[in-house]
Amino acid sequence: MEQTLKKKDQKQLNKWLNGMKAFELLYKASRDGCSNTVFHQKCDNKGPTVTVFYNTSDCVFGGYTSVSWDSTNTYKVDPTAFLFRLYFKGSNSPKKYPTTNGTNAIYGHANGGPTFGAGHDIHSFNGTVALSGRSFPLNGSMAPGTTYVMTGDNAATLACSSLNCYDVEVYSVKDGSVLNEDPWRPVTDSNPKVLKSEIETYSPIDGVKVGRVNILLVGAVGAGKSSYFNTMNSIFRGHVTSQACSGSAEHSLTTNYRKYKVRSCETGKPLKFRLCDTRGLEEAQGLDASDVVAILDGHLPDKYMFNPAVSISPDTPGYKKSPATEDKIHCVAFVMDGCSVDVFPDKILQNIKAIQQKANQRGIPQVIILTKVDKACPYVEEDPGTLFYSSAVSELVEQVSQLIGLPRAHVLPVKNYEKEMELVEDVDVPALISLRQMLRFADDYLYNFLDEEED
Incomplete structure (x- = not known):
């Protein structure tokens, strides 16, 4: 069961909190049970929180505190605490009610749920409240105006004087992202038409018998390798495409080695590069460093079918024993999921380091395509x-740079096309810059x- 707090309501709370915050759901009565014991187990000593009530009169209201909940049966001082209203009888009606001086902001009610103010301004419930139909008839009380400045409002105008709630949620409030005034990576060419034209007219340097360059995409299952190709393909085709299989699965959806062509929508001719897709890296099976060596050196033909149980050797069907320079890999792109950096598996990191070593021995440059940064x-x-900005x-770029051991300029953040049905210029630009x-x-x-x- 997911959280109920909408994105636009989080934005409203961020305005009141004077910054960009991340809201992590700690407690949800409809999921965890409406119980003082469970509330304290999940919410005590968790730092700043927002409590939200959703009552049967279609009012959404609650309170914020920067100090932790506890079970000490004492009041806490918090001059930054406030009560709030987001919706009144179903209509968007945001309003903030600050504390008078910060004393008695919250009460660590051992036998109760979230309790704001002396009096109490909002006391949610005592003990355990059973679900009655679709709602919890909370046995607490409301007397707003004792500790919080209501500016003419009262229990009736805050919440229709009702504590009969469909749900009660408590969110941990943590520092989130902020937007800098200046870009952290200055981009002089942000016009997608100019970037597309530059790539469409690209040709490998003169003097080397290479008609097009090969870029190898390497990454864990689900990192977004195939989605990255689909994104680039979409940009040059002029509409969102899904030529390569992509999505979520336990094992790699890519079973063949593919040298994907990207064609210009104007001429229909392939551009002078190939995006080479491979099996995803896995902890137990999948592509390993020895297999990658065969790819780096150009031994594998297009559409080669991987067999996780058998390593590639000169006896492998279709194996090119004397590859030309045009068959080899000219740049390696490690594709990483920006959401999994903190929990990146050691086994897969070891595989990446082994591949880096083989690429370095061959003088092959490397980058990191950092996906899902949105x-x-x-x-x-x-x-x-x-x-x-x-x-x-x-x-995240700094963190990945240190994790993989490549310069920040080699970490290229992108947002792949995933939910969009039409092209978006602001999605195209970072992708084109990376390519x-x-x-x-x-x-x-x-x-x-x-x-x-x-x-």
Whole structure:
């Protein structure tokens, strides 16, 4: 059962809290039971919280405190605490009610639920309240105006004087993302038409017999490798596509090695690069470093079917024993889910490090495609155009840079097309910037190859 607090209501709370906050659901009466014991188990000593009541008169109201709930049967001082109303009889009607001086802001009621103010302004319930039909007839009380400044409002105008509630929720309030005035990564070319044109006219450097460059996408299952190709394909096709299989699954949805072409919607001709998709990295099975070596060196043909139980060898059907430079990988892109950085599996990290070592031995440049960054920042989720202004994304880039051991400039955050039905320019721009950077790095690889040939 998911939280009830809507995104726009979180935005309203953020205005009152003077910042961007993250709301994590700690307690939900309809899920956890309406009980003082469960409330204290889940909410005591958790720092700042927001409590929200949803009553049967279609009023949504509650309170915020920056101090922790406890079971000491004592009042707490909190000058930042406030009561609030979000909806009145179903209509959006936000209003904030500050505390008078901060004393008696909340009460750590051992035998009760969330309790605000002396008197009490809002006392939710005592003991355990059973569900009656679809609601909880809370046995507490409301006398707002004792500790909080109601500016003419009262229990009737706050909540229709009703504590008969469909639900009671308590959220942990943590520091979230903020938007910087200046971009953390200045982008001079943010026009998607200019970026598209630059990529459409791209051609590998002269002097090397390479008609197009190969970019290898490597990442854990579900990181967004195939979705990244679909995003790039969508941009150049002119509408959202799903050519590569993508989605959520226990094991990799990619079973073949694919050298995907991206075609210009104007000419229909393939552009001069390939996005090479592989099986996802897994802790127990999937692509390993030895398999990747065969790919890096150009031994595998397009559409090669992976067999997790058998490693690739010169005896593998279709194995190219004498690959040309055009068959090899010219840039490696590690695709990482921005939501899983804090819990990244050690086994998969070890695989990535092993692949890095093999790529470094061959002088192959590497980048990180950081996907799902919109999930890391509510601002970016609402407006992808804020990606390069988001402090949360900037911190994530720094974290991934240190985890993988690549410079920040090699970490390229993107939002793949997932829920959208039509193209969005602010989604296109970071994706195009990431692709352009990989093409430039691929040229660096070719320049090194050319230097060696000339020497």
